[in-house]
Amino acid sequence: MTENKPLVSIIIPTKNSADTIDKCLASVKMQSYGKIEIILVDNYSRDDTLNIAKKYGTKIYQTGPERSAQVNLGVSRALGKYVYRVDSDFVLEPGVVFEAVESCEKFGYDAIVIHNTSDPTISFWAKVRKMERDSYRNDEINVAARFWKKVVFEAIGGFDVNLIAGDDYDLHNRLLKGSYKIGWIKAQETHIGEPRNMAEIFRKHYFYGQNLGRFIEKNQETALRQLSPLRRSLVKSLSGSCQEPTIIMGFFVYQFLRYTAATLGMLSAKLNSQRPQA
Numbered sequence: 001m002t003e004n005k006p007l008v009s010i011i012i013p014t015k016n017s018a019d020t021i022d023k024c025l026a027s028v029k030m031q032s033y034g035k036i037e038i039i040l041v042d043n044y045s046r047d048d049t050l051n052i053a054k055k056y057g058t059k060i061y062q063t064g065p066e067r068s069a070q071v072n073l074g075v076s077r078a079l080g081k082y083v084y085r086v087d088s089d090f091v092l093e094p095g096v097v098f099e100a101v102e103s104c105e106k107f108g109y110d111a112i113v114i115h116n117t118s119d120p121t122i123s124f125w126a127k128v129r130k131m132e133r134d135s136y137r138n139d140e141i142n143v144a145a146r147f148w149k150k151v152v153f154e155a156i157g158g159f160d161v162n163l164i165a166g167d168d169y170d171l172h173n174r175l176l177k178g179s180y181k182i183g184w185i186k187a188q189e190t191h192i193g194e195p196r197n198m199a200e201i202f203r204k205h206y207f208y209g210q211n212l213g214r215f216i217e218k219n220q221e222t223a224l225r226q227l228s229p230l231r232r233s234l235v236k237s238l239s240g241s242c243q244e245p246t247i248i249m250g251f252f253v254y255q256f257l258r259y260t261a262a263t264l265g266m267l268s269a270k271l272n273s274q275r276p277q278a
Contacts, residue, residue, distance in 0.1 A: 009078030012040045012058075018047040019193075023091050025038065027092040028086065039061070067167065072161065082100070083150045100147045104183070114145075115138075118130040139231070144172040145172055152175070166227075204261075206264060206265040206268075208265065209261060
């Protein structure tokens with residue numbers, strides 16, 4: 001019976017997310033698991049994000065400066081036994097929440113990894129990204145749990161608000177260090193906020209590169225493996241790949257562009273930190 005099932009609080013951080021939030025919230029409403037509250041934490045959007053969200057009966061809060069602080073606030077307001085971070089440019093398969101709760105309740109998991117793939121219909125680069133993302137299914141290094149028992153999320157201190165890039169890896173690493181029990185489910189999420197051109201790819205990874213230094217410094221034991229372009233599961237997938245040659249070539253272009261952009265971002269951040277303050 002529904003009244004005996006634990007409540008799940010879905011936390012959605014947003015910032016000018018009007019292009020994707022409607023599909024995201026619609027997929028949350030379509031979950032086969034009925035005992036859900038939706039908490040949207042907005043970073044002062046200037047578009048129609050909040051008006052769209054209100055149609056779905058969400059609880060709305062506002063804070064910044066970045067997603068880590070937004071999710072932490074959402075969890076602090078959550079009433080659920082479980083909390084689930086869903087970014088505003090993802091859509092969920094109908095059974096995601098049901099499978100996650102069932103796994104935790106039956107097998108005692110403290111957190112759940114939910115595989116995310118890409119919507120290949122958006123662009124050529126989305127097809128490339130789907131190939132890459134799908135190679136990480138069941139990978140124990142390049143993953144990050146986003147469904148947690150609330151008490152566990154709070155016990156490890158939530159997201160580090162000083163991190164912008166690598167924040168999800170950092171939290172997952174702390175779960176592992178704390179010897180918490182982590183499970184996987186079959187149902188998945190799909191990313192619909194995929195890049196449509198090379199300029200978008202460059203801008204995104206340049207920004208992340210400017211903020212990667214803190215993550216690397218804090219996670220020295222695992223950062224290089226988690227950020228490496230030569231990931232075991234990816235190499236294995238490519239070696240046995242049945243993908244079209246254009247997708248494989250596109251992948252190498254994509255990797256070159258993203259790592260070049262991230263490196264330039266890191267160098268820019270380092271140079272700015274060395275400049276004398278006025």
